[in-house]
Amino acid sequence: MSGDDERFIMVNGIRRELTGAQAEGSLLEYLREELDLTGAKNGCGVGACGACTVLVDGQARRACITKMSSALGKEIVTIEGLEGPGGELHPLQQAFIESGAIQCGFCTPGMIMSSLALLGKEKRPSRERIRQAISGNLCRCTGYQQIVDAVELAARRMYPEA
Ligand code: FES
Ligand code: FES
Structure with missing residues (x-):
């Protein structure tokens, strides 16, 4: 398997294949700019405020200081992923x-x-x-x-x- 085949992440249960450029940068940039998931906020951008917190394999992580390279193959859950099947709140x-x-x-x-x-x-x-x-x-x-x-x-x- 080539490195390219391994470039994916799971976001709110959906597998996302990544281009080379998408696999660089921060998880927060990817979520907000590539997937338009803007629930995670860019408060400080340096890991100091927690506004960007998402789950990475069940652990709370600050997406602004999480590199995409360290999120490859992992399960990400954002606030958008908490909505129930009928749109109900968590x-x-x-x-x-x-x-x-x-x-x-x-x-x-x-x-x-x-x-x-x-x-x-x-x-x-x-x-x-x-x-x-x-x-x-x-x-x-x-x-x-x-x-x-x-x-x-x-x-x-x-x-x-x-
Ligand atoms: S935006 Fe403040 S910790 Fe990430
Ligand atoms: S920062 Fe305004 S509700 Fe928490």
């Missing part, structure tokens, strides 16, 4: 709305992806664990309290038996 999205965890909304996609990575590992994280999980995500609006409330609410709904 429980985290619903909980963020209900808890007043969204003001300007700029940080929200990254916050939700970091929270989703946490809930993929822990069904009933403590408030402290939630705070740790979102510690790399900056929010200038909410003071974080409502965001932690939202993640707790989503956890209860996603894992009612936990």
Whole structure:
């Protein structure tokens, strides 16, 4: 198999073959500019704000400092990938709305992806664990309290038996 045959990534369940140029640069550039998936935000571009957070093989990663070369062959999930088959919101999205965890909304996609990575590992994280999980995500609006409330609410709904 040549190197070219291995140049693909999975994005929200769809296999994307990559040209040589697409396989260079950052994952955030590829998602936003090539796929028009603009949910992941370009806040700082240097790994400091978390607004660009996506899942890479289930782990929260900052797409602005993730090179495409390191994402080849991996499963990427963006906020757009959370929509249900009928267009319904993910429980985290619903909980963020209900808890007043969204003001300007700029940080929200990254916050939700970091929270989703946490809930993929822990069904009933403590408030402290939630705070740790979102510690790399900056929010200038909410003071974080409502965001932690939202993640707790989503956890209860996603894992009612936990
Ligand atoms: S845009 Fe990636 S961490 Fe700020
Ligand atoms: S809601 Fe505005 S930055 Fe978080």
